[in-house]
Amino acid sequence: MDTKNGNAGKAFKLSVVTLAIMNITAVVSLRGLPSEAIYGPSSAFYYLFAAIVFLIPTAMVAAELAAMFSDKQGGVFRWVGEAFGPRTGFLAIWLQWIESTIWYPTVLTFGAVSIAYIGMDGASDAALASNKIFTLVTVLAIYWVATFIALKGLNWVGKISKWGGMIGTIIPAGLLIILGVIYIASGGHNYMDMSQGFFPNLTKFDNLVLASSIFLFYAGMEMMGVHVMEVENPSKNYPKAIIIGSLATVAIFILGTFALGFIIPAKDINLTQSLLIGFDNYFRHFHISWAGPLIAIALMFGVLASVLTWVAGPSKGIFMVGKAGYLPPFFQKTNKQGVQRNILLVQGGIVTLLSLLFVVMPSVQSFYQILSQLTILLYLIMYMLMFAAAIVLRYKMKDTPRPFRLGKGNGLMWLLGTVGFAGSLLAFVLSFIPPGQIATGSNTVWYSVLIIGCIVMVVIPFIIYAMRKPSWRDPNAEFASFHNEQK
Numbered sequence: 001m002d003t004k005n006g007n008a009g010k011a012f013k014l015s016v017v018t019l020a021i022m023n024i025t026a027v028v029s030l031r032g033l034p035s036e037a038i039y040g041p042s043s044a045f046y047y048l049f050a051a052i053v054f055l056i057p058t059a060m061v062a063a064e065l066a067a068m069f070s071d072k073q074g075g076v077f078r079w080v081g082e083a084f085g086p087r088t089g090f091l092a093i094w095l096q097w098i099e100s101t102i103w104y105p106t107v108l109t110f111g112a113v114s115i116a117y118i119g120m121d122g123a124s125d126a127a128l129a130s131n132k133i134f135t136l137v138t139v140l141a142i143y144w145v146a147t148f149i150a151l152k153g154l155n156w157v158g159k160i161s162k163w164g165g166m167i168g169t170i171i172p173a174g175l176l177i178i179l180g181v182i183y184i185a186s187g188g189h190n191y192m193d194m195s196q197g198f199f200p201n202l203t204k205f206d207n208l209v210l211a212s213s214i215f216l217f218y219a220g221m222e223m224m225g226v227h228v229m230e231v232e233n234p235s236k237n238y239p240k241a242i243i244i245g246s247l248a249t250v251a252i253f254i255l256g257t258f259a260l261g262f263i264i265p266a267k268d269i270n271l272t273q274s275l276l277i278g279f280d281n282y283f284r285h286f287h288i289s290w291a292g293p294l295i296a297i298a299l300m301f302g303v304l305a306s307v308l309t310w311v312a313g314p315s316k317g318i319f320m321v322g323k324a325g326y327l328p329p330f331f332q333k334t335n336k337q338g339v340q341r342n343i344l345l346v347q348g349g350i351v352t353l354l355s356l357l358f359v360v361m362p363s364v365q366s367f368y369q370i371l372s373q374l375t376i377l378l379y380l381i382m383y384m385l386m387f388a389a390a391i392v393l394r395y396k397m398k399d400t401p402r403p404f405r406l407g408k409g410n411g412l413m414w415l416l417g418t419v420g421f422a423g424s425l426l427a428f429v430l431s432f433i434p435p436g437q438i439a440t441g442s443n444t445v446w447y448s449v450l451i452i453g454c455i456v457m458v459v460i461p462f463i464i465y466a467m468r469k470p471s472w473r474d475p476n477a478e479f480a481s482f483h484n485e486q487k
Helices: 002-011 016-027 030-037 042-068 076-084 086-116 122-129 132-150 154-185 205-212 221-230 234-263 274-285 291-326 341-359 364-396 411-430 443-467
Strands: none
Touching: 016 154, 016 234, 016 291, 030 042, 030 154, 030 234, 030 274, 030 291, 042 221, 042 234, 042 364, 042 411, 076 086, 076 291, 076 364, 086 122, 086 132, 086 274, 086 291, 086 341, 086 364, 086 443, 122 132, 122 274, 132 154, 132 291, 132 341, 154 234, 154 274, 154 291, 221 234, 234 274, 274 291, 291 341, 364 411, 364 443
16 A cells, blocks of 8 residues: 555656746735734834845755755655754654644634625625635635645645645735735825835734734744655755745735735724625625625635645645555544545544534634744744754754755855754744733733643653653665664
């Protein structure tokens, strides 16, 4: 079964365009635009700042690491494990997987809102979007559809992610930007407070919390490392796809946020509904209200494609690692297509349980925000491990060929690695502060969920690692040993 899957993987190759679009689909989510539109013109500062201290270092460092280990499986597990040992490597791949699992309900909440706005009555649509039961049912429906598609294999995932990314993310983003330009050029009223200026007041830490979530907007560029062996000529084409995706991502976020801010006053912005409301406002202004349901359907399709990309990525990474002896045999089971069936089903169970938190949190918006913050914290721990590993590997494996290398010496790697680590650490600290703009309920609940959530999710992989047995290793697993194990 696994041999067949391996052959299938060699037969199907992802092109640069497909991988770039999968990157954009995985990284770009228009659902995040409202949280930054609150900041007006200073949102551009946050986007550019995060791009400089996080996106660019992530994209470039991940490109070197992926090309360096293009003939070996494991993704971030391989990268961190080669530097700090398999225990820490397992922590990294675990964090990548579990944070994406916790993240699903937040992005799917946006998908549920999109479905609610398919109707033609704005008031009724808004009421439906705020209904917890409707949101819960829709979140679970979209997630399980994505899971069943992922079980069909990479061929299905690649095609749907490509077209879903185009129809549900790239085209709507372009349309939003065009509508914003025409609206302002034709004399439309600009609701964005332009007096705020480009540089924000960095002394207000509570105002930085929502802005720190921008780091998660840019997260995911390294995730495609698990697909590096399925790319034609990976040492050249993988970095190329990463760079294309990075440039497109920054442009979409900055221009899209401004376009949304032009049409909705900051005081009326709602994190889960304002994107659809913004489109509806533009469509009413240009007398094409009939287009509202169409864009809602397109955005829902984009959410499905985004979730599908993530369902297939981290779960495949931890599955590969599991077969090398780091997870019990139960989690190594596949279907006839060679897809990690049991991991996907367990992942679905966790998503279902997390979605039931709608009942506990005071509002859909507060649930959305607290889960978003937890995913940021877990993901940033993984990023700090990745940046540190990249620097360490320049010395531990200095003679290993690097088809894509950052600079001739180690200076550029030190610069990007240090900047990326420091940026991740800054965002990590800020993410614990409750945002002043949103009612998140009790601060006790807020801090408890974030602190206990982080501790539990970091401890679990160490427990699993300590419990591992030689019998867990699949004898047919094609997983290369670490360089220090080959001596």
